[in-house]
Amino acid sequence: MKGYDYYKPDTIEEAMKMMSTLDGAEYIAGGTDVMVLIKKKALSPQNLISLRNISELSYIDTDNGLRIGSGVTHSRISESDFIKRHYSALFDAVSNIGSVQVRNVGTVGGNICNAAPSADTLCPFLVFDAVVLIAGQKGEYQLAIDDFLLGPNRVALAKGEIVKGINLPALGANSGSAYIKHTRRKAMELPIVGIAARIDIDAKGHPNDWKEAFRRIDDISDMLRLLEKERFVCNDARIAMGVVAPRPIRAKKAESALQGKVISEGLLDEIGRIAASESQPRDTLRGEAWYRREMVHVLTKRAVLMALERMIHADSSNNPKTS
Amino acid sequence: MEDFLYVGKDVPRTAEINKVTGRAVYIDELKRPGMLYGKILYSRYAHARIKSINTEKAKKLPGVKAVITGYDIPDVRVGFMEDQTVLKRDVVRQYRDEVAAVAATSREIAEEALDLIEVEYEELPAIFDPVEAMKPGAPLIHELDGHGRPVKSNVLPLRWTLNVGDVEKARRESAYVVKDSLTTPWINQCCLGTSGCVAEFDSVNNLTFYSQTNVIFGAKQRISRYFAKIGLKDKKIRVINPIVAGSFGTKLDTDIYEFICIQLALKTRRPVKIQFTREEEFRTLPPRQTTRFEIEQGCDKNGMLTFRKAEAILDNGAYTSWGATTPSVMMMPISSLYRVPNVYFNAVCVYTNNIYSQAMRGYGNPQASFAVEVSMDHLAEEAGIDAAEFRMKNRNRPGEVTPMGLKITTCPLDRCITTVKEKIGWDQKRGKKNGRGVGMASLIHVAGGARVYLSDGTGIRIKVDENGHVDVLSGSTDQGQGSQTVLAQIIAETIGFRPEDINIIFGDTALGLWDAGTHASRHTFIAGNAAIRAGEKVKRQILELAVEYVPKLLKSDFRKQKKKDPDFHEPELDFTLIDNPEKLDIKDRMIFAKKAPENPNFRIDVARVLNRALNVGNGESKTVMAEVFWDPPTQMLNSEMKGNWSCTYAFGTTGAEVEVDTETGEVKILKLVAAHDVGRAMNPTLVKGQIYGAAYIGVGFALTEKLQVVEGRVMNPNLRDYKVLTALDDIPVEAVIVEDPDPMGPYGAKGIGEPGLVPTAPAIANAIYDAIGIRFTDLPITPEKVLAAIRAKKQENQQRDA
Numbered sequence A: 001m002k003g004y005d006y007y008k009p010d011t012i013e014e015a016m017k018m019m020s021t022l023d024g025a026e027y028i029a030g031g032t033d034v035m036v037l038i039k040k041k042a043l044s045p046q047n048l049i050s051l052r053n054i055s056e057l058s059y060i061d062t063d064n065g066l067r068i069g070s071g072v073t074h075s076r077i078s079e080s081d082f083i084k085r086h087y088s089a090l091f092d093a094v095s096n097i098g099s100v101q102v103r104n105v106g107t108v109g110g111n112i113c114n115a116a117p118s119a120d121t122l123c124p125f126l127v128f129d130a131v132v133l134i135a136g137q138k139g140e141y142q143l144a145i146d147d148f149l150l151g152p153n154r155v156a157l158a159k160g161e162i163v164k165g166i167n168l169p170a171l172g173a174n175s176g177s178a179y180i181k182h183t184r185r186k187a188m189e190l191p192i193v194g195i196a197a198r199i200d201i202d203a204k205g206h207p208n209d210w211k212e213a214f215r216r217i218d219d220i221s222d223m224l225r226l227l228e229k230e231r232f233v234c235n236d237a238r239i240a241m242g243v244v245a246p247r248p249i250r251a252k253k254a255e256s257a258l259q260g261k262v263i264s265e266g267l268l269d270e271i272g273r274i275a276a277s278e279s280q281p282r283d284t285l286r287g288e289a290w291y292r293r294e295m296v297h298v299l300t301k302r303a304v305l306m307a308l309e310r311m312i313h314a315d316s317s318n319n320p321k322t323s
Numbered sequence B: 001m002e003d004f005l006y007v008g009k010d011v012p013r014t015a016e017i018n019k020v021t022g023r024a025v026y027i028d029e030l031k032r033p034g035m036l037y038g039k040i041l042y043s044r045y046a047h048a049r050i051k052s053i054n055t056e057k058a059k060k061l062p063g064v065k066a067v068i069t070g071y072d073i074p075d076v077r078v079g080f081m082e083d084q085t086v087l088k089r090d091v092v093r094q095y096r097d098e099v100a101a102v103a104a105t106s107r108e109i110a111e112e113a114l115d116l117i118e119v120e121y122e123e124l125p126a127i128f129d130p131v132e133a134m135k136p137g138a139p140l141i142h143e144l145d146g147h148g149r150p151v152k153s154n155v156l157p158l159r160w161t162l163n164v165g166d167v168e169k170a171r172r173e174s175a176y177v178v179k180d181s182l183t184t185p186w187i188n189q190c191c192l193g194t195s196g197c198v199a200e201f202d203s204v205n206n207l208t209f210y211s212q213t214n215v216i217f218g219a220k221q222r223i224s225r226y227f228a229k230i231g232l233k234d235k236k237i238r239v240i241n242p243i244v245a246g247s248f249g250t251k252l253d254t255d256i257y258e259f260i261c262i263q264l265a266l267k268t269r270r271p272v273k274i275q276f277t278r279e280e281e282f283r284t285l286p287p288r289q290t291t292r293f294e295i296e297q298g299c300d301k302n303g304m305l306t307f308r309k310a311e312a313i314l315d316n317g318a319y320t321s322w323g324a325t326t327p328s329v330m331m332m333p334i335s336s337l338y339r340v341p342n343v344y345f346n347a348v349c350v351y352t353n354n355i356y357s358q359a360m361r362g363y364g365n366p367q368a369s370f371a372v373e374v375s376m377d378h379l380a381e382e383a384g385i386d387a388a389e390f391r392m393k394n395r396n397r398p399g400e401v402t403p404m405g406l407k408i409t410t411c412p413l414d415r416c417i418t419t420v421k422e423k424i425g426w427d428q429k430r431g432k433k434n435g436r437g438v439g440m441a442s443l444i445h446v447a448g449g450a451r452v453y454l455s456d457g458t459g460i461r462i463k464v465d466e467n468g469h470v471d472v473l474s475g476s477t478d479q480g481q482g483s484q485t486v487l488a489q490i491i492a493e494t495i496g497f498r499p500e501d502i503n504i505i506f507g508d509t510a511l512g513l514w515d516a517g518t519h520a521s522r523h524t525f526i527a528g529n530a531a532i533r534a535g536e537k538v539k540r541q542i543l544e545l546a547v548e549y550v551p552k553l554l555k556s557d558f559r560k561q562k563k564k565d566p567d568f569h570e571p572e573l574d575f576t577l578i579d580n581p582e583k584l585d586i587k588d589r590m591i592f593a594k595k596a597p598e599n600p601n602f603r604i605d606v607a608r609v610l611n612r613a614l615n616v617g618n619g620e621s622k623t624v625m626a627e628v629f630w631d632p633p634t635q636m637l638n639s640e641m642k643g644n645w646s647c648t649y650a651f652g653t654t655g656a657e658v659e660v661d662t663e664t665g666e667v668k669i670l671k672l673v674a675a676h677d678v679g680r681a682m683n684p685t686l687v688k689g690q691i692y693g694a695a696y697i698g699v700g701f702a703l704t705e706k707l708q709v710v711e712g713r714v715m716n717p718n719l720r721d722y723k724v725l726t727a728l729d730d731i732p733v734e735a736v737i738v739e740d741p742d743p744m745g746p747y748g749a750k751g752i753g754e755p756g757l758v759p760t761a762p763a764i765a766n767a768i769y770d771a772i773g774i775r776f777t778d779l780p781i782t783p784e785k786v787l788a789a790i791r792a793k794k795q796e797n798q799q800r801d802a
């Protein structure tokens, strides 16, 4: 590991200026990806420009949707009750990243800019149709997360550009989401497969307190039967899959298969199968391809069901339940 | 039960306060004046000829003080079978082969220098499968042995065969016979701290070596033998332990990096430290080897075991360390777990171009018990007997001598089995095959030392100063298990002091008497026995001094009091109550008369007596000190592999309740009950700590851990991809202490360091079978394997139905 100089600018402008003048410079936020690369000698910067002092990057704004500054740590997100209840898939993702220590310094900005195929926040951002807010040479602009992600550890950022934050559109009234990180252990893990799902249920024509009847049901099959009987249709769905392609991807065919349908056990199985067919996992020492594909099938079903349960219990204070 | 003051109590581990406050000096923190940092360059091939090594560029890097290769140091052999050299010259036989080493003023510079060393190799065909390596005509890993004689086969010339009774006849006469093949993977010991050492020579080449070894005297002898070969014969060697952050087998042998460190210190004339990164820890520390077992056993129609036959193949890797002796311990469960009259065992260790292996906690017992206990469940099913009942019928009993010659003294195995049955809900839950299941497995292990060297002894010195403070110089070592606390409890109990009066100094060959090492779960048992004997001597000395000086102290007290207070009347005291050491005792460091324990005049702090005995002013001063060297009355295994090599044996049973997710193949442990025979628990919290820790590692062995070695190369050299369990993997372990004080044990204690690990994996495998009807025989039982097996079974069923 070679030495480097370390800078701590206070503004985005200052940081971008440093980047354009210093040789061999890299941005560093929490450093939980950057330092690993430096230690592995995969990166040998002469200068590190820290973004940690830039207060413009550390906001969480929950008015009409959700806007998160890129410098916000995973821990801070996981402490937000609003995010836990409404953007549950994101809560699921950030609360299981690495370890407490990693979550305390690692940032969302770092997670999406590093863009590992296994990065945990990416599937949730895909299902929430997140938009990345970028400070470029010619001012600010926005890019859908799906367009931002180019490939393994590759994103659509020009040299020197800084991600300011991530904007998540407001959700419908009857929406629920979940992210399942499939791992061997409960900490210090990258997912073998990660699946996020978000569903919106069309409750038009149903009484305002329609969820009450569902809340009294414990058994998930009974819940599905009631959904079927009352003809609650899924009017919007997103499914995203991690570690089964060079970058996290949406299972668009599976999404369309849900669209406009009543969720049933048979349909869930079919959707799982479709999602699995859209995945392109590889055999690696961390997991075999056939197993990953099978997990896409199983976990897609489970993620949609979890999203459904959370939608129904959206207003209760311990939703989602944390283990 | 006897009334003890400190033994059996949860005395807190006060010696460990420095660890949790960051003050403890581990090897990481250890710095010596002028110290340099060493780094090692390893091979880039599993098997290759070294064509050239160029170190010129590395030598020129500022800050580099030495670069050495096999050509710069004497070409002498080291190791358990002297089958390797310190730095490799012509041929490398595994990826971890040490090719060159650097000492520099900083770790970073040393690392950079490694990148500047140019090595040219010519790759040679390699062999990674021990079964292939055993075949006649297979390329030889070594052409010459340690004595320079030609080698004929890759099978190590170590004979591990035990043959008792007539297995063939017993098989023919058995009502039920089962046969299973089982395999276990490479396991990294995953010590919390990584390996390291500091070597420092004085100006006449005497060595002080800071090493994490758990066998300080063994290390000293190995270095001494090495010194004799490199022209340093008769130089003095002092081995000192820093605080050790775990060993689990990795520190039994003197590792090659330690010899390299010594060479770098010799060359630079400065202290040198080598400390591994976690990646080096995974790539270059010898792991527990892979083992293949073929096991066959049978029983009669009443379910009584008739015979057991087991054959094992161990992948030794390219060189030999103590791992090659683990079959001696494998023999124990094979021959002596449950009563089995006819036994055959044979194991071979085979050279390959894989990473060379070592022992790990359990020393072969986890692999062998996995084979025995999975097979026991299989046989019980075959014979139509409940698996718990089957074990109960065949359990060991006190007083028996096993086919291997082990003399069983105490044996509460029946209580261990019953406890597990009750606590796991065996009768209600067993046999449902509904995705949930329960299973159990037991163990036997040495618990009163293990005579693997000609001496299994330990030495201890106890001295008491004039403040009543006790320094104990023990020849053994502590790896973090809490030996300080337990030894202090034992000594406090014996001499009548308080544990906080006692300071234990471990791990220094210059201060301690010889010790066979802290291994084989032997420390509490052996050191405890020595401590009691030394403590009794110390106590006797104190009481003798008390007989002499207590009357004098009392008289002078009275004189002084009289001076202060003319009305003071000297009490009438019966000095015959304290005129003989037999009449006195000590409690809480206070001497008292046995016949008048409450008499305040006779209650005197030991410190006062010792102070008085030292400061006599007439040439007759005395101090209190005693030493004992205790070697237990045990036997080495003879050429037939028989012998009572431990004073006593520990038993235990682990029960597991699991739930299998049949869609994902994940196994969830709902409950793990580990009931262990510990003789007497010296400190219940510490005992449970040993059981919890061992059970966790056992769960990892069962379900998650595997060093992925592909064509000789470790592919998961980090804690992310090597799945040792974390604190968040909350395995609900209930540790149950089963007490049956051992007559030979210190206050009845047996060793408990390793046992907790041993039965965990087979208990889990048996529970999985109970849950889904599939017997897993290849560890770890990963979700992939489970799911694939479930599918295969489904297909089989469909085909059968069709």
Ligand SMILES: Cc1cc2nc3c(=O)[nH]c(=O)nc-3n(C[C@H](O)[C@H](O)[C@H](O)COP(=O)(O)OP(=O)(O)OC[C@H]3O[C@@H](n4cnc5c(N)ncnc54)[C@H](O)[C@@H]3O)c2cc1C
Pocket: A026, A027, A028, A029, A030, A031, A032, A033, A034, A035, A036, A051, A070, A071, A096, A097, A098, A099, A102, A105, A106, A107, A108, A109, A110, A111, A112, A113, A114, A118, A119, A120, A121, A161, A162, A163, A164, A188, A189, A190, A191
């Ligand atoms: C032990 C450990 C466990 C981990 N576990 C997980 C896990 O479970 N799941 C997971 O997804 N990840 C995990 N990670 C990876 C890492 O912690 C996350 O990706 C984290 O979110 C990175 O954030 P950071 O702030 O530390 O990024 P940094 O390392 O500081 O930066 C990462 C990259 O993003 C760039 N960058 C950062 N911020 C900006 C910005 N605002 N604009 C432009 N570029 C920027 C940097 O230049 C760098 O290239 C783990 C890492 C470690 C060390």
